[in-house]
Amino acid sequence: MNKKLKILLSGGGTGGHIFPAIAIADEIKKRFPDAEFLFIGANGKMEMEKVPQAGYKIEGIDIAGINRGNILSNLGLPFKILKSLSKSKRIIKNFAPDFAVGTGGFASGPALYEASKMGIPIFIQEQNAHAGVTNKILSKKAKAVFTAYPKVEGFPIEKIKFLGNPIRENIISGMQETSQAKEKMGLDQNKLTILSVGGSLGSRTLNNGWKDNLDQIKEKGYQL
Template sequence: MKPYKVIVSGGGTGGHIYPAIAIAKEIQARHPDAQFLFVGASNRMEMEKVPNAGFDIEGLWIAGLQRKLTVDNLMFPIKLISSLWKSHQIIRKFKPDVVIGTGGFASGPLLKTAVWNNIPALVQEQNSYAGITNKLLSKGVEKICVAYDNMETYFPASKIVKTGNPVRSDLLDIDSKRTAALTKYGFSSANRVVLVLGGSLGARAINELISKQLPLFKELGVQVLWQTGKLYIDTYMHLASDTVRVMDYINEMDLAYAAADIIISRAGASSVSELCIVGKATLFIPSPNVAEDHQTKNARAIEKEDGAILISENELDKKFDLVFTGLINDEKVRLKLGRNIKKLALPNATQDIVDEVEAIIKNTK
């Protein structure tokens, strides 16, 4: 049997890139002779992250539409035609058995071209609110792997498979790592730890909140592991102390999660999936600056199951002090939130998605 040939397209943010890489690595583990090609947007972070993970990548000249009239918006039709043409060339040259899309600017033209060329395709939708690209692609692809219930609102029910979102395997057993985690960050086991996450670039509203609330944390005896993001590290590094660790990026996320008693986080799809696996009390502060406000919808889906607390950015001044103080002082509530969010975890997502990929290839060969 000839080696599998797989094109994977996903990028723009880590939430699209890391699931794409995880899926490719699982296929590679099962089929060591498989051949891979990633397709991304030529000026986005996937052009660095994918080669670092050991895969080849081709870039398309594509970008998303902005919410206001810009030169980039006026260029969009030209970029789209260029990307469709290059996608056609890539597919004709590589001759894939299957094309997998995990979202991002490049996945639209690439998967659309695959469908036009009768190449079987699979889409992985991470969010509880489907993006416009995946909605447009849904009629032509073979399967749509989702992480939330009730996605029939956006996709044909017959094509939906609930798999969850790929997460790092090192998060599956963090309880055994707590002592090592506290040692790594120099924290005391006698005091609670709050982990603050705003994404790899950082979240301005969350960083401003934490800097303002440091006196409250000190009063409550709370230790802080604070990922500011690389855009904000210079602004907040001076606030580091014996009980406050300030970092631009956390590489060993399993240890960060293991150290935490409470987690303050954005609500991107990958973060939500990781936090379900981790099973710690979580306070979501969704970004309001994303397409279709999907982070709020992701967080609300967890809050509805009594698995997390949601505070919108415009409510932080009114609510945060009271909510956080109550949470830090009530272990029963923290444990309940942790148990409930963990019930929503889908730890076998990567394997289940690759099962679907294999089935598609076998059914079309």
């Protein structure tokens, strides 16, 4: 390419949105070393810490999600949205990206909405089996929606590209052979081993489900 690529990324609130965005940036950087990146996140949220730690610039906007537990606290939300849209527009105009990628979370809403209004191509990456609210709204303007699962409801079917979830390089490089990992954790080398990974609101349900069925797992000769 003759010109340096400039990519805007936005997503946050939880690691489930932030780390796929970082993984996408890492992969693009590997293919296009001269590419320039800018993230937009929500002030006070974990992306403002995790993105700089990964070596990328980030700009913060004052945006928050709907507080379903305290309806009155949402009275100022329209003003936050308008302020966030205005700041996102300024950031994007100054950075002038070639395209924008959103990975979900309320932080990506104003950023990708303004990018699409300015004629900048936008793309969505959805990590979950069910489309998130922000991604669902933005998908109408997106050039493509990259999903972790083959069939995700809530997106225009013709825009869906099933590619799985992006994985950070440091996770892949840190992987061990199965036999080494079993030995390190004191597990039986000869048993089929199940690794259960859960997070956020679903973790307790998942963990309790395994506990309730642990005897059956052992009877079948598996280890968890």
